[in-house]
Amino acid sequence: MPQTRTIQPAILLLDDGTVFQGKAFGKIGTAAGELAFNTGMTGYQEVFTDPSYKGQVLIMNNCYIGNYGTRKEDVESSSVKISGLIAKNIAYNYSRKMADESLEKFLTDNNLVAIYDVDTRALVSHIRSKGAMNCIISSEILDVEQLKAQLAKVPSMEGLALCQEVTTAEPYYIGDPEAEIRIAVMDNGVKRNMLKCLSDKGAYLKVFPTDTKFEVCEEFKPHAYFISNGPGDPAPLKYAVDTVKQILAVERPMFGICLGHQLLALANGIPTYKMHHGHRGLNHPVKNLKTGLCEITTQNHGFAVDAAAIAASEQVEVTHINLNDNTVEGIRIKNKPAFSVQYHPESTPGPFDSRYLFDDFFEMIRANKK
Numbered sequence: 001m002p003q004t005r006t007i008q009p010a011i012l013l014l015d016d017g018t019v020f021q022g023k024a025f026g027k028i029g030t031a032a033g034e035l036a037f038n039t040g041m042t043g044y045q046e047v048f049t050d051p052s053y054k055g056q057v058l059i060m061n062n063c064y065i066g067n068y069g070t071r072k073e074d075v076e077s078s079s080v081k082i083s084g085l086i087a088k089n090i091a092y093n094y095s096r097k098m099a100d101e102s103l104e105k106f107l108t109d110n111n112l113v114a115i116y117d118v119d120t121r122a123l124v125s126h127i128r129s130k131g132a133m134n135c136i137i138s139s140e141i142l143d144v145e146q147l148k149a150q151l152a153k154v155p156s157m158e159g160l161a162l163c164q165e166v167t168t169a170e171p172y173y174i175g176d177p178e179a180e181i182r183i184a185v186m187d188n189g190v191k192r193n194m195l196k197c198l199s200d201k202g203a204y205l206k207v208f209p210t211d212t213k214f215e216v217c218e219e220f221k222p223h224a225y226f227i228s229n230g231p232g233d234p235a236p237l238k239y240a241v242d243t244v245k246q247i248l249a250v251e252r253p254m255f256g257i258c259l260g261h262q263l264l265a266l267a268n269g270i271p272t273y274k275m276h277h278g279h280r281g282l283n284h285p286v287k288n289l290k291t292g293l294c295e296i297t298t299q300n301h302g303f304a305v306d307a308a309a310i311a312a313s314e315q316v317e318v319t320h321i322n323l324n325d326n327t328v329e330g331i332r333i334k335n336k337p338a339f340s341v342q343y344h345p346e347s348t349p350g351p352f353d354s355r356y357l358f359d360d361f362f363e364m365i366r367a368n369k370k
Contacts, residue, residue, distance in 0.1 A: 005092075008139050010115040012086060012123075013147045015133040020123065022086075024139030026107035026114035031084030032136040032150065033057045034157040036302065037124045039281030042068075043349020045106070048082050049075040051166035051189030052258060052300050054231035055157060057084040057135050059120055059127075061281075066091035069099030070106040076191040076348065080107070081166065081231075084137045085114035086123070113137055131276045132157070132302060157302060158274045162232030163188040163240070163259070167210040179204035181365055184222035186210060186243065188230030188259050193348040197358050198226060211239050214246040224253040224365045227260030229344070234262035234272050234303060241266045248336050253368050255361040256340030258301055264340045265305040265331060268316050275327075278302035279343075282350040285323040286330075286343060294323065297343040298350030304328060304342065337364050 008024040014035065037059035038047055044065045047053065065087050085107070094102055107114055115137045127133070136151040166189040174195055183198055185207040199205055206220045210230070217225070225247050227240075234240075244267035247254050256264045262272045279299040286297045304327045310316050320330030320341060330341040339361075345354035 009142060010137060010139040011142055011144065011147065012115055012118060012135060012137045013144060013151060014126075014135045015151065016130060018126065019144060020118050022115040022118040024114070025087070025090050025104065025116050026085065026112045028139045029111075029113045030136065030138040030141055030147075030150065031057060031113035032134065032154045033083035034302070035059065035127060035133055035135040036278060036280055037061050037120075037127060038300075039283065040349060041282075043282065044103070045070050045074045046076050046349045048080045048085070048112075049077045050191055050300060051077050051081050052229045052231050053082045054162045054166050054189065055160065056082055057086065057137060058082045059086045059123055061120055061124055064089045064091055066103035067094060068096040069094030069102055071096075071098060071100050076193060077166070080110035080112050082112070085112060086118055086120065086137065087114065087116040088118060088120045090114075090116045113139065115139070127277050132274075132278060158233055159236060160232045161236040163210040163230045163237065166231060168207055169209065171206055171208050171212070174205040174207065175199040175203055177204055181224070181362070182206070182220060182222045183224050183226050183365075184208060184217045184220055185226045186212070186217075186228060186240070186260070188228045188240065190228035190230075191344075191346060191348065193346040194226075194228060194257065197346050197355070201358060201362055203362075214243050217243075222252065223369060224255070224361070227254060227256035227263055227340070229258035229260065229300075231259075233274070234259055234266060237263065248333065248338060251336055251368075253361070253364045254338040255357070256338075257344060257346075258342060261331065261340035261342045262303060262305055264333070264338060265310075265316070268313065268333060270309045270313060270316055270331075271306045272303050273306060275302055275304050279322070284343065286320050286354075287323055288320055288330075290319060295353035296351045297329075297345075297354055298347045299343045301342055305331070337368050
């Protein structure tokens with residue numbers, strides 16, 4: 001006999017007063033945060049567990065999600081990090097034989113509030129026009145005025161420091177202690193596959209909490225530093241900017257991704273800014289200015305670095321640009337062994353066009369050791 005389901009109504013309320021009616025999925029409750037959309041057709045489990053999404057209510061723009069279930073290996077952190085989920089259609093059943101469980105059970109186990117049967121095409125068009133804004137979804141409160149009162153208390157993402165909420169509580173190690181290269185990882189919300197990309201190339205890693213002092217990291221005697229991705233606004237992270245400045249001062253090789261890219265820019269006097277609606281998906285075209293080649297990239301960011309400030313800088317140069325809007329996607333410090341990209345070369349999910357950046361990092365490390 002087919003399972004009987006009781007479908008409960010749910011409401012999505014935007015900061016500008018726009019209301020969408022839908023149906024409940026996952027945990028019955030209320031969730032709020034900044035509204036963001038992802039254009040990827042696959043990889044929803046990796047996306048939901050990416051710590052960079054902390055504080056965001058996510059719209060999956062593909063017409064169906066859940067159709068291939070979930071698998072224990074396909075996670076980027078220990079739990080779901082998005083605040084809430086919005087979808088057009090949900091697949092209760094899945095067809096992938098290697099899947100462990102349904103998306104429904106995965107979301108319920110992770111206490112995630114979700115809403116579906118929403119016109120996501122109209123919703124994304126609204127955000128592209130009006131810009132990123134906060135929202136609230138609820139399957140337990142259906143009174144719009146009551147939801148408005150709760151939504152008014154939700155802080156803006158601009159100025160919000162969230163790394164402390166997703167970083168490791170204690171340092172830990174990955175890889176072979178006898179490896180020829182040791183890399184100190186500053187965990188601002190690092191994805192597991194970033195660590196895998198580094199350790200698979202033979203590095204021994206020590207992963208440090210985001211606010212670890214530079215002197216403490218140096219006790220590991222690292223040959224290089226990796227500055228990870230993470231959620232929130234980079235501008236308030238003065239402690240992280242100071243750490244990057246200290247790494248630059250001793251000229252230790254450094255590679256930054258996403259938030260790490262923004263921190264490297266800030267450490268060199270390049271400001272960041274809140275984007276109109278951010279870049280999130282698996283198909284963003286980026287041009288490598290050195291090779292002239294285009295890379296199809298995985299992206300997840302709502303802040304960017306100031307291109308005009310880089311143009312006026314004598315120390316920083318742009319290495320990659322976004323072909324959709326010409327925003328800065330990569331930088332290099334001219335007189336230091338340090339570079340960064342705004343996108344995600346570990347590409348989980350996504351194409352592997354940019355994996356060469358890890359090779360570049362290791363070449364830099366070996367050259368510096370000599």
